[in-house]
Amino acid sequence: xxxxxxxxxxxxxxxxxxxxxxxxxxxxxQEVLHMMQxxxxxxxxxxxxxxxxxxxxxxxxxxAGSNRMNRYTVGAATQGFxxxxxESFGEGEHGVAIAHDCRNNSREFAEETADILASNGFRxxxxxxxxxxxxxxxxxxxxxxxxxIVITAxxxxxAYNGYKVYWEDGGQIVTPHDKxxxxxxxxxxxxxxxxxxxxxxRVQIIGDDMDDRFLQEVENNAxxxxxxxxxxxxxxxxxxxxxxxxxxxxxxxxxxxxxxxxLVKEQAVVSGEFPTVESPNPEExxxxxxxxxxxxxxxxxxxxxxxxxxxxxxxxxxxxxxKYDLLNGNDTGVLLTWYQLSRLxxxxxxxxxxxxxxxxxxxxxxxxxxxxxxxPCYETLTGFKWIADKIREKEPEEKFITGGxxxxxxxxxxxxxxxDGVSAAAMIxxxxxxxxxxxxxxxxxxxxxxxxxxxxxxxxVSLKKEGISGAEEIQQMMQRFRNESPTKMAGxxxxxxxxxxxxxxxxxxxxxxxxxxxxxxxxxxFVLEDDSxxxxxxxxTEPKIKFYFSVNExxxxxxxxxxxxxxxxxxxxxxxxLAS
Numbered sequence: 001x002x003x004x005x006x007x008x009x010x011x012x013x014x015x016x017x018x019x020x021x022x023x024x025x026x027x028x029x030q031e032v033l034h035m036m037q038x039x040x041x042x043x044x045x046x047x048x049x050x051x052x053x054x055x056x057x058x059x060x061x062x063x064a065g066s067n068r069m070n071r072y073t074v075g076a077a078t079q080g081f082x083x084x085x086x087e088s089f090g091e092g093e094h095g096v097a098i099a100h101d102c103r104n105n106s107r108e109f110a111e112e113t114a115d116i117l118a119s120n121g122f123r124x125x126x127x128x129x130x131x132x133x134x135x136x137x138x139x140x141x142x143x144x145x146x147x148x149i150v151i152t153a154x155x156x157x158x159a160y161n162g163y164k165v166y167w168e169d170g171g172q173i174v175t176p177h178d179k180x181x182x183x184x185x186x187x188x189x190x191x192x193x194x195x196x197x198x199x200x201x202r203v204q205i206i207g208d209d210m211d212d213r214f215l216q217e218v219e220n221n222a223x224x225x226x227x228x229x230x231x232x233x234x235x236x237x238x239x240x241x242x243x244x245x246x247x248x249x250x251x252x253x254x255x256x257x258x259x260x261x262x263l264v265k266e267q268a269v270v271s272g273e274f275p276t277v278e279s280p281n282p283e284e285x286x287x288x289x290x291x292x293x294x295x296x297x298x299x300x301x302x303x304x305x306x307x308x309x310x311x312x313x314x315x316x317x318x319x320x321x322x323k324y325d326l327l328n329g330n331d332t333g334v335l336l337t338w339y340q341l342s343r344l345x346x347x348x349x350x351x352x353x354x355x356x357x358x359x360x361x362x363x364x365x366x367x368x369x370x371x372x373x374x375x376p377c378y379e380t381l382t383g384f385k386w387i388a389d390k391i392r393e394k395e396p397e398e399k400f401i402t403g404g405x406x407x408x409x410x411x412x413x414x415x416x417x418x419x420d421g422v423s424a425a426a427m428i429x430x431x432x433x434x435x436x437x438x439x440x441x442x443x444x445x446x447x448x449x450x451x452x453x454x455x456x457x458x459x460x461v462s463l464k465k466e467g468i469s470g471a472e473e474i475q476q477m478m479q480r481f482r483n484e485s486p487t488k489m490a491g492x493x494x495x496x497x498x499x500x501x502x503x504x505x506x507x508x509x510x511x512x513x514x515x516x517x518x519x520x521x522x523x524x525x526f527v528l529e530d531d532s533x534x535x536x537x538x539x540x541t542e543p544k545i546k547f548y549f550s551v552n553e554x555x556x557x558x559x560x561x562x563x564x565x566x567x568x569x570x571x572x573x574x575x576x577x578l579a580s
Contacts, residue, residue, distance in 0.1 A: 005040055009048075016047045019064060023191045024072065031064040045467055051077075052182060059153050059162035059542075062105055069105075069153075069161040071112050075194040077163055078113045078149070080185030082120040082195075084177070085147055093123040093202065095145035099136035101152040101309040102243045103161050104272035106130070109151045113163075118199035127206045130270065132244045132310035133164070134420035135214050139206060141170040141417070142213060152309040155281035156542065158273050170417035171388025175519055211248065217415045218252045218423050223343045224434050228257040231433035235300040238425070239264035239291045241280040242271045243308030245421060252426050258433075262298060264290050274308070282307055282314030283408055285326050292316050292324045302432045302442065310421040311384075312408040315428055317442035330363040330458045330550075331446055332428070333404035337366050338449050339431040340402050340412070341373045350375075350401075355394065357387045357403035360500070360518070360525065361535050361548045365449075365456040366404070372453060375401075381500070381521045382537060384409055388417040406458065406548065450562075451555045457566040461547040461574060462539070474538050474545045481524045481536050486580050489528060490572035496527040532569070534577055549573050 005013050019032045035043040046065025051058050051073055058077055062069045085094060096117050100110040107130075114124045125143055127136075133150050140148035148166035156162070165173045165181065173181060188194065222228065236253065238261055240246040246268050253261050266276050267290060274280040277287050282305040291303040295316065303316040303324065315332055316324040327335075337356055344350035355376045358366045370377035378394075380386035382405065391400045391414055404410040409419030412427045435445045450456065465473050485497045487508060498505040500523040503516045525535040535548040551569045553562050 005036060005043070008040055008044055012044065012047050015066060016043055019047075019072075024064075028064045028070065028072070035064075048468055050186065058164075059156065059160060061159045062161050069109070069163070071109065072191055074109050074112055074151075074163060075116055075191065075196070076188040077165075077185050078116040079120070079188055079194040080183075081147065081149070081165060081181055082117055082122065083184045083187075084181050085122070086120070089146050091121075093121060094147075095123045095125060095143055097125040097127075097136055097139040097143060097145045097148040097166075097206070099127045099131045099133065099139070099148075099150045101133070101150070102130050102270045102272050103151070103153060103308065104158065105161055106151045106272070109161065109163070110149075113149055113151070114203050115196055115199050116194060118202040119195040119197060122202065124199075124203045125206050126203055127210075130244045130247065131211075132248055132306075132420075132422055134311055134416045134418055134422055135210065135248065137166060137170040137416045137418040137420075138214050138217070139210055140166050140168065141415070142210070150309065154309055154311070155279065155283075155307040157279060166418075169388065169392050171392065172383070172385035172418060174385050174389045211251075214422075215248065215252055215255055217413075218426050219255050221412050221423055221427060222256050222430055223340065223347070223349075224430060225257070227434045227437050228430055231436060232257050233260045234258060234302075234429070234433050234436065235295075235298055236261045236429055237264065237291050237295045237298070237300045237303045238262070239267040239288070239303075239305045240310070241267055241277060241282070241287055241305055241308060242269060242274050243280060243306065243310060244270075245306035245310040245425075246270065248422050249304070249306065249310070249425050252422050253429055256426055256430065258429055262294060262300065264294055266290065280308050282312060283329065288314060288316050288326065295324055301436065302429065304425050304428065306421040306425065307408075311419045313410070313421040313424045313428065314408050315442075317432070319441060319443045325443055327442070327446075328458060328460075329404070329406040329408040330365075330456070332408070333358070333406070333410060334363060334365050334369065334449060334456075335431060335442065335446055336404065336410055336412070336424070336427060337369050337402055338445075339434065340427070341369065341375070343434070344401070345373055351399045353398045354401045355398050356401055357390050359383070359386070359405045360523065361537065361546075362404060362406045363456050363458050363550055364531075364533070364552070365453060368453045369449070381518055382523070383540065384411065384419045386519075387411060391417065406460065447559055451559065454552050454554050455559070455562040455566060456550065456552040457563065457570060458551075459549045459570045459574070461549075461578065462544045463547075464542075464544050466543040470543050477545060478522060478524065478536065478538065484580075485524075486526070486577070488576075489526065489532075489534060489580075490569070490576040492532065492573075493529045494526050495529045498525040498527070499523075500525070532573065534573060547574075547577065549577075 100106040153160035153162040410424040412423040
């Protein structure tokens, strides 16, 4: 054995050695041999575990190894999924839909997935080229498939790719399917168990007709079509950040009636390298900077930016001074919820059985808006798969209207069962046009909601912790939050500690414990006596731990003073919590 490998676990080394032989291809063998001979740490990172499904499915750095995205980990995942589908639905040519984004190797992974599923006897519907993730969710439902897969790593850096699995309702897999699929994947002991090369004629290409059907559903969501017509020349800037949004969003906006949509041309170029941005993440101001520059040049009312697989959308809007404010995901979600409920109510089209949904880390103001309009707001764990699961649980007795999460994901209507940047972009533009017709900018509209229901501010802190040591550090941090829960933050008493892993909510004032009605999840939330909320949660899709802060005050006359006060409170809570 290479002397540098003696410090590594023997089982890990043996696993790596198996990748230097058939059936692994020559390129893979050489990459593993290079690590074994020259880079033991890289070998350890590549093989110390198998990729697992999180809130977004399978995701990792591309390369050789069991902890990397490659045709073999994709193959094992697909064979495991195929085995579980067969157990769940029995024999027959059940349909499975497959889509992919713009990333390096995405088409290759999609075709590999299609070949394996077809070789297992499934009827595969493969999009002819890159398409947004929400269109995959729609295709599963539209084509009557039993499952779906999209190859994407969302907004991660170029080195990453991923694999999201969907069930027959068009939503991402949830318990018990997620754990069962992982068990089937882990049961694949050898690549020889992965069926390849016998697809026959069972792979069918999805063409333009699916685009037309999807865009018609987006068009059907429009509430104020006359207002859109009156604001048809509203100047809009859009950037797809080199991703899939360019395939549908310009057409979607044109179909609902917006004629003055300007593209950031440099970012309309499809590329898995994302050459014009540090990160293709619309949550980050830098990603929208080219869009804002174009907006300043042409005097646009709003800037839209979607991530590479187009399930999330960020916006920048013109304020009263002619500058552009970047809205956070909570504020956009608040406005979308208020706009849709208020207009449907005004037109007499709000169903009596309507409901909205949000996640546990999304602003409580959405629940207050739902209360204001007399409908329920259901709260779920983080991840849109849980909102989709809630829709499935409630239909047909209750009708989902809209929902969102703080990370810029929104669902408009229920024809898609995942966050949908296409429908959200269309509704954001309609909302902007309607507010403008009422003499209000987007910031003024947000202020109006705050003055009616309370001024809310939220913030997010993400700490990147990569590799084995990073995962261990995150685990230790979460353990400390559980075992050494703070009783005060920034001088404000903590009233309740909610541990979603143990499904317990402890009232620190009465020293009593209640059960939390949510699936188990590695999240700890602190509710303060002034209704501020601080949440700690490891990311399910990135090597990060995230801290969410939400504060609020009742409106009492000076809006700017409220916002300044709340920003100061968030700053104090950040300092207190992160130092604990």
